[in-house]
Amino acid sequence: xxxxxxxxxxxxxxxxxxxxxxxxxxxxxxxxxxxxxxxxxxxxxxxxxxxxxxxxxxxxxxxxxxxxxxxxxxxxxxxxxxxxxxxxxxxxxxxxxxxxxxxxxxxxxxxxxxxxxxxxxxxxxxxxxxxxxxxxxxxxxxxxxxxxxxxxxxxxxxxxxxxxxxxxxxxxxxxxxxxxxxxxxxxxxxxxxxxxxxxxxxxxxxxxxxxxxxxxxxxxxxxxxxxxxxxxxxxxxxxxxxxxxxxxxxxxxxxxxxxxxxxxxxxxxxxxxxxxxxxxxxxxxx
Numbered sequence: 001x002x003x004x005x006x007x008x009x010x011x012x013x014x015x016x017x018x019x020x021x022x023x024x025x026x027x028x029x030x031x032x033x034x035x036x037x038x039x040x041x042x043x044x045x046x047x048x049x050x051x052x053x054x055x056x057x058x059x060x061x062x063x064x065x066x067x068x069x070x071x072x073x074x075x076x077x078x079x080x081x082x083x084x085x086x087x088x089x090x091x092x093x094x095x096x097x098x099x100x101x102x103x104x105x106x107x108x109x110x111x112x113x114x115x116x117x118x119x120x121x122x123x124x125x126x127x128x129x130x131x132x133x134x135x136x137x138x139x140x141x142x143x144x145x146x147x148x149x150x151x152x153x154x155x156x157x158x159x160x161x162x163x164x165x166x167x168x169x170x171x172x173x174x175x176x177x178x179x180x181x182x183x184x185x186x187x188x189x190x191x192x193x194x195x196x197x198x199x200x201x202x203x204x205x206x207x208x209x210x211x212x213x214x215x216x217x218x219x220x221x222x223x224x225x226x227x228x229x230x231x232x233x234x235x236x237x238x239x240x241x242x243x244x245x246x247x248x249x250x251x252x253x254x255x256x257x258x259x260x261x262x263x264x265x266x267x268x269x270x271x272x273x274x275x276x277x278x279x280x281x282x283x284x285x286x
Contacts, residue, residue, distance in 0.1 A: 004036040006105055006166070007087030011077050012052060012095035013042040018210065023055045025099035025207075027062065031106045039095075040081040041067040042074075048095065075180050082172070090167050092186075093207070097163040101206035108166035111200055118147075119193045120167035121200035122160045125207045139164075139209065146201050150194035150244055154251045157229070160199075162186045163207045171197070178235045183228040191236050195244070226259035 008026050012019055026037055037059075039052045049067065056063045066084050082090070089109060093099055101107075104123070111121050125139045140159045144152065153160070165186075171193065179188040193199045230252055237248045 002034040004087040005033040006031075006035040006089045006091060006109065007085035007169075008035060008037045008105075009078070009081045009085065009090060009092045010037060010039040010052075010095055011042070011074065011081060011092070012039055012044065012048050013071075013074075013077070014044045014046050014048060015095035016044070016047040016051060018096040018098070019048055019051050020055075021098050022093055022095050023052070023063070026093055027055075027059060028102050029099070029105045030102045031109070033109065035062070035105060036085070036087060037063045038081050038084050039063065039065045040077040041065055042077045043068060043071040074183065075185065078185065079180060085169070088169055090169050090172050092165060093163050096210050097161075098208045098210070099163065099206060100208060101204065104204075104206040105166070107202060107204065107206075111202060112166065112168065115198075115200055117198045118200040119171040119197040120165050120189070121202060122164040122166075123202040123207070124205045125161045125164050125209050126205060127161075128208060128210045140201070144201055147198050148194065148201055150191070151247055153190050153194045153199075154244075154247045157187055157190060157251070160186075160190050161207070161209050163209055165189065167193070176235070176239050178239070182232045182235070184225065184232055187229060187232050188236070191232070195236075195240060223259050226255045230255050230259070 010022065010026070012022075015022070023037070023039075029035065039056070041049050041052050043049075052063075052065055056065045064084065066080050072080070089112065091105065091108070108121050108123070112118060115121075127139050139161050141156060144159065167189065172189075174196075175188060175192055179185045179192075182188065190199075233248050233252050233255065237245055242248075
């Protein structure tokens with residue numbers, strides 16, 4: 001296997017409905033550089049392991065599988081995938097997400113190669129609510145700048161989909177160790193990236209995020225996810241010596257209310273509620 005420029009991390013657990021589309025989209029990427037696919041199969045109880053092993057056998061020059069005889073959980077699964085990666089850049093495509101644009105990796109690598117000031121870049125995605133059958137919506141706000149700031153990230157943290165990020169390995173290795181302590185480790189990536197450098201936004205729509213009953217966020221529920229986010233914000237505030245405390249505090253107030261009231265928390269913040277309504281009317285946002 002040639003030395004890859006990009007490592008694509010694929011955490012997979014009980015995703016037999018989606019994993020073939022996920023891996024097919026990754027393997028369909030057209031690039032001028034070699035890339036590898038490292039799958040962390042976390043002892044699924046469905047056919048996920050058999051399916052990923054089939055892909056690994058058929059594409060042994062690109063695909064590797066990291067697994068075990070017991071479930072290790074999302075954080076440890078991601079950690080062991082990262083330990084097996086060899087690329088200069090890292091991307092993630094969770095087993096229930098799909099990359100449908102064949103030049104996604106090429107465009108993102110070209111961007112980062114030309115922008116040494118950016119620690120990662122991301123793009124827009126389509127968001128499907130599998131559980132409600134809702135029409136697909138764009139993920140990012142329509143007025144998002146090309147280089148979002150930390151204020152943008154804190155105002156609406158979820159607009160950066162995990163499947164859309166391509167990051168420098170040097171940045172990922174420098175993430176604070178407490179990232180492993182929270183369930184929403186991707187939130188830490190967004191916050192830390194906007195804190196230590198610049199992040200770039202590509203307006204192309206190049207992947208799909210599917211929210212479904214078996215997904216991590218749906219299984220955990222909004223209260224647990226809000227509680228995990230609160231922990232991440234508190235740790236970030238401490239690690240940055242409260243440099244961004246005003247912004248972080250405002251977000252934490254909202255997350256506490258969201259943990260208690262769910263979506264009704266937007267009624268306590270008319271400005272955010274109006275923004276969400278506008279995004280809904282234009283097909284943007286969750």
